[in-house]
Amino acid sequence: MNDQKIIHDAADEIDPITFEVMRSIFEFASDRMATVLQRSSFSPILADMLDFSNAIYDADLQLLSQAANCPIHLAAMKFSAEEAVKCIGKDNVYEGDVLVVNDPYRGGTHINDISFIKPYFYKGQLIGYGVSRGHWMDLGGGGAGGQAFSTHIAAEGLRLPPLKIFSEGKINQDLLAIIMNNSRTPHFIKGDLQAHLGALRGAEQELQRACDRYGIDTVSKAMKKIQAYTEKMIRESISKIPNGVYEAEDYADTDGISNERVKLKVRLEIKDTSIKVDFTGTDPICKGAINSPRANTISAALYSLQFFLAPDAPQNQGMFNPIEVVLPEDCWLNAKWPAPTIGCTTLTSSKITSAIWQALAKAIPEKIxxxxxxxxxxxxxxxxxxxxxxxxxxxxxxxxxxxxxxxxxxxxxxxxxxxxxxxxxxxxxxxxxxxxxxxxxxxxxxxxxxxxxxxxxxxxxxxxxxxxxxxxxxxxxxxxxxxxxxxxxxxxxxxxxxxxxxxxxxxxxxxxxxxxxxxxxxxxxxxxxxxxxxxxxxxxxxxxxxxSVNDVLEDVLDEYISIEAAREQYRVVIDPVTLTVNEAETTRLRGQAK
Incomplete structure (x- = not known):
């Protein structure tokens, strides 16, 4: 608590104009990453489908700003960065280094989502990190794109622990050769790697320019003040939701091995200015490949809530501080080796969102x-x-x-x-x-x-x-x-x-x-x-x-719904020849429905 007060007191030295200027610099830095990555990548999944994410972090690896990229990546990238820096050692990371990791159990999602982490220095002092994550088209495995839907993570492709892909600006050719050797699409890899590097360098230049102009102390204080500002906005938003416990469930149709549905249960505890997201009661780890690593599950829970909290707030660590996520150990939302995870982002995270929104519907039905x-x-x-x-x-x-x-x-x-x-x-x-x-x-x-x-x-x-x-x-x-x-x-x-x-x-x-x-x-x-x-x-x-009857008729004329659906679901009777509403029959059916 005392340390937090010291940070806030120091941050308060930033005047409002400098605060806004610094906030814009941080946001532009992450947006520049996204622009560079899209325009310079080789593979269509990055250049055209935009299946990537970019963010910058402070020296403590607290989120500072993120581009409007893939929500399921964004909150999860912090875990990859933390694991990479922890594994390599903060004292063993130097200017010009770039770390790489895609291990689902070390802050990753599924194997195709590969993260690159670059430390940013200013005159020899660490000022932050950039993280660029992209879905690479193929990294091996028993099926194209890793879609083997087997019972072991090894079937999904090349799983990289935290490693240095660049050391003080020099590429690790051996590691690059291993990655290219384990892909069905090696022709995309060198170009995509350089695109990620360009994105990381773009944000680095923006932060260094900020330090040149305002000084490293001002930049560091602004980082903390912006995070505190967002946290205040999020807590104020949570305080408007009625205190209480709200539960819901959703399901995956199958894990690919069994024909049984797989249950996901969520319990939201709203208390004053904080939210606890508890997944106790969710089914155990699956044999099939829809298990979600911890980072993926937390990311899904966090972005699902932000839709109804303060979506206009600056996007940084302050969004997440008021939210606690509870995950049982033996749970398909807390994957452990060797549980396969290829469907975790695309199938599982969407069910997490659906369950959370169904729970929120009991708390704020007028907004959900x-x-x-x-x-x-x-x-x-x-x-x-x-x-x-x-x-x-x-x-x-x-x-x-x-x-x-x-x-x-x-x-x-x-x-x-x-x-x-x-x-x-x-x-x-x-x-x-x-x-x-x-x-x-x-x-x-x-x-x-x-x-x-x-x-x-x-x-x-x-x-x-x-x-x-x-x-x-x-x-x-x-x-x-x-x-x-x-x-x-x-x-x-x-x-x-x-x-x-x-x-x-x-x-x-x-x-x-x-x-x-x-x-x-x-x-x-x-x-x-x-x-x-x-x-x-x-x-x-x-x-x-x-x-309204007129809206139903318009939907039929636009071929959004059929005449049969208009009658069965909306109790609106439409003549199939004249395409006009039978008002008497419609009134009768709607009267019965009430």
């Missing part, structure tokens, strides 16, 4: 939304061209967000975990032997409500020379929950359309009601075959019968 599609729907495919060359292609078919107390949900938008983009069709077809055939809104995919959820999509891609596809997805048994009386969304489904036109469901429920495991690994497609995925929308908000 229906659940999003709660999936990333990440697929990876090795694809072969007609001349026999192979590459690795990936995409993230997005779904809808939940309805809100104020408006309908957004359609075809990445789940909160990612903040990524879909692969542009032009880029995909230029790089890979595939052809996009559809990416369109999916009728009747959204949860009904006074404010309906956003719509999901129908996605189709044709293999021009064959390939093998791996995918993680869920929401194939039940859709995403609604809020305040809103209905759940539709279920998701993955299908294989053969070149002769026959279709088989390869993930989810088929036309006969049979369910197939949606965690796919190395599913083979022949030349001319099509992969189709039908994503879900978001859950609805409010009772569907409270939606």
């Amino acid at each position: 939304t229906g659940s999003t599609c709660s999936e990333c729907n990440w697929f990876v495919a090795s694809c072969t061209s007609l001349d026999g060359k192979t590459d690795v292609f990936s995409d993230l078919p997005a779904g809808g967000w939940g309805g809100t107390p104020y408006a309908d949900g957004m359609s075809v938008t990445m789940d909160p975990l990612g903040n990524c983009m879909n692969m542009p069709a032009e880029t995909a077809e230029l790089f890979f032997p595939i052809a996009y055939e559809a990416f369109e809104l999916r009728k009747d995919s959204a949860g009904a409500g006074q404010h309906r959820g956003g719509l999901g999509a129908i996605f189709k891609v044709r293999f021009l020379g064959g390939g093998e596809l791996g995918m993680e997805t869920s929401r194939t048994i039940e859709g995403s929950p609604g809020a305040a009386g809103g209905l759940p969304s539709a279920v998701q489904r993955a299908s294989h359309i053969h070149a002769d036109g026959t279709t088989e469901v390869i993930g989810g429920v088929d036309s006969r009601g049979a369910w197939r495991n949606p965690l796919l690994s190395s599913h083979k497609f022949a030349s001319g075959d099509v992969f189709m995925f039908e994503s879900t929308g978001g859950g609805g908000w409010g009772k569907p019968t409270n939606r």
Whole structure:
């Protein structure tokens, strides 16, 4: 407590104008990292899909600023940086060094998310760190992109402990050779590595310029004051939530090995200006590859809460200080070696968000939304061209967000975990032997409500020379929950359309009601075959019968919902020929619903 008071007293010496200038410098430094990484990276998953994150930290490895990149990476990167500096030794880290780690059990998420950590010095004095994390297309394993969905982490690719990839500015060629030797896409690696290095150097230049202009003491004091400022904003926001205990559950359809659903339970304890997030009661570690490392789980819990706290506050360590996360030891949200984790970011974190939002709906129903599609729907495919060359292609078919107390949900938008983009069709077809055939809104995919959820999509891609596809997805048994009386969304489904036109469901429920495991690994497609995925929308908000009749009619005319759904879910009867509302029958049905 005394140490904290000393820090705050020293920080108070910063005047308001200098405070704002320094805050802008820190934010610009992390934003510059993101710009450099996107513009200079080689692989489409970084350059076009933006599956990366960047942040800067103070000398104590407390978050100082982060770019608006992937939420699931951002809070987790601190754990990777702490593990790397602890392992290498703070006294063994020098100017020009860059550390690398992707071990899920050492602050990582899944193996493809690789973190680079650079210490920043000013005239020989450590002033902070930069961390740049990116999802690399492939780092080996039993399936393209690591999607082996096996029972051991070794099947998911090359797992790096904290190491130096650069020592005082000189690259470790042996380590680089090992990484390239263990990838299906070595042609991207050198370029992506240099892009991460460029990003880290960009932020370093901004911090050093700040020290040149304002002095290292002022910069250091500003760091602490900005963190304290954010913490004050977050605590004030928490104080507006009624004290109490709020619980909820959500599920993964399967761990890929068992056909049983995997439960996630969360208990939010709101007390004055703090929140405890307790996952006691969650199912044990799974055999399959959806286990979440501690850093990933904490990151998901933290970003899920920030949506409803103070999202406009400067993003730094102050966001997290009022929040405590409790994780049981034997829990699939606290993965230990050798539990596989490939689905942890894309499948598991989205269920954490959904559960937390359902719990918050009991505390602040006037602010909460229906659940999003709660999936990333990440697929990876090795694809072969007609001349026999192979590459690795990936995409993230997005779904809808939940309805809100104020408006309908957004359609075809990445789940909160990612903040990524879909692969542009032009880029995909230029790089890979595939052809996009559809990416369109999916009728009747959204949860009904006074404010309906956003719509999901129908996605189709044709293999021009064959390939093998791996995918993680869920929401194939039940859709995403609604809020305040809103209905759940539709279920998701993955299908294989053969070149002769026959279709088989390869993930989810088929036309006969049979369910197939949606965690796919190395599913083979022949030349001319099509992969189709039908994503879900978001859950609805409010009772569907409270939606205006005119809005329901507009949704039918826009082909967002069918005439059948208008009658069954909204109790609005529309003539299929004239496309007008039968007002008498609608009044009768809505009267019965009340």
